[in-house]
Amino acid sequence: MVRERRELPVVAAGAEVMPFAVLPYDEVVAHDTVWGEHSHPFHELLWNERGASTAVVGARVWTVTPALGLWMPAGTLHSGSAVAGTWFRATFFAYHAAPSMSDTPVAVEVTPLLRLLLERLGDARLSPASRATTEAMVLDVLEPSPRGLLVHAPTSALLRPIARALDEDPGDQRTLTDWATELGVSARTISRAFTAETGTSFARWVAAVRAHHAVALLSRGWEVETVAEEVGYRSASAFGAAFRRTTGLTPGTFRTA
Template sequence: MREVRTLPVVAAGAVETPFGIHGYDEVVTRDTTWGEHSHAFHELLWNGRGASTAVVGARVWTITPSLGLWMPAGTLHSGSAVAGTWFRAGFFGFDRTPPSVPDVPVTVEITPLLRLLLERLGEPGLSDASRATTEAMVLDAIEPSPRELLVQAPTSAFLRPVAEALRADPGDRRTLADWAAELGVSARTVTRAFNAETGTSFARWVAAVRAQHAVALLALGWDVEAVAEEVGYGSASAFGAAFRRTTGLTPGTFRSS
């Protein structure tokens, strides 16, 4: 049974935070959904194990051990994780903003250095001077990543059947022409609608949806060949090439040990 958690909506900076950077982690024992909420403080979301999702409006990010997400204070968001996911978060006081990140959600590379610094902040007995130095290093180490696992979902009633079908079954192999025929319009009409609503082409949007689903399966320990078949590719090599084009990473990056 899925666990649904309800959290409050809090404006940015509305509550004084008695910390600079505070770490939190949890291994969820059931499939879990966090309803839409916001915090007075900033968050850096990442995982120690597994993949999870964060949703802001129509945008859906996949969060992994190597790709985190900076969530500015006051941003309405929801999320989900499957049982066994070890999710981690750094809560940042409202005045602790990394100089390199914008004031919108952005993917952050969880480098080995950043991970070590965040973990050091959780060490018991850390002196005030050491904490201040480490927090300054964390802020300096956080950089937006050029790689992200992000899907902008189309929201119109016209494209909803396509989006719902492909989100439910990323292995659906219907082409642009097939969908145009089902919708009773031209392929050019579908293309224009996807570009207008998602900022990308139908083919690239499908590849991004498949990549997100693939990451979740890889994090659960699925073989690359099985993942390739599940998300609609004829071979592991075709899947690997499409995955690299979409994410800039190899499937092995997310393969659970």
């Protein structure tokens, strides 16, 4: 399988001037693609027209979808990946254009109105007055969302085997006790390590990892029942309940027909 790696520069916030306040970009990637760590001089809203991709900042991994985008502040070091066929969108915002948005990466719900406005900015026939009006409307409706598909990846030697196992097989059924036995430590030690490194419990972290993988499969058109089995749930209803607790959304939100 062809895998493409792209290297982009690290550029300080505000180091370059954009021709417009809001500038859209989109691309359908032909191959599985990885973007090395880089940063932009302008703010960026990552979202997809089709498929799911990931964005990584430090040990935090976000899933980006047609429903949930990610605000990436100017100057923030990040990397990313997308599978072949993903139609990704990147909307760039001039450094001083969105002062009310977060200065750290944050989820953004791509509402029908926001999508319509962002797509309108891709029309080369827009007059300067129409563009200015549309840009102002985008900045007016753009706001952080409490929802987000975020996983904090543990990096310590103790938790790395667990993270690797769940990344390779999100349906892995080993419990906290199972891992404690396998790693030769107490369950309490692992539990404390998860809280310290990820800010959440082992069980909630596993649910987040499974949701992260599930979204990628749903966005490729997989049936909910098949996804549920693939990520370790005994039924679609159990999967749906866990998914809603983790993301605040239903699996159907992300499924491509």
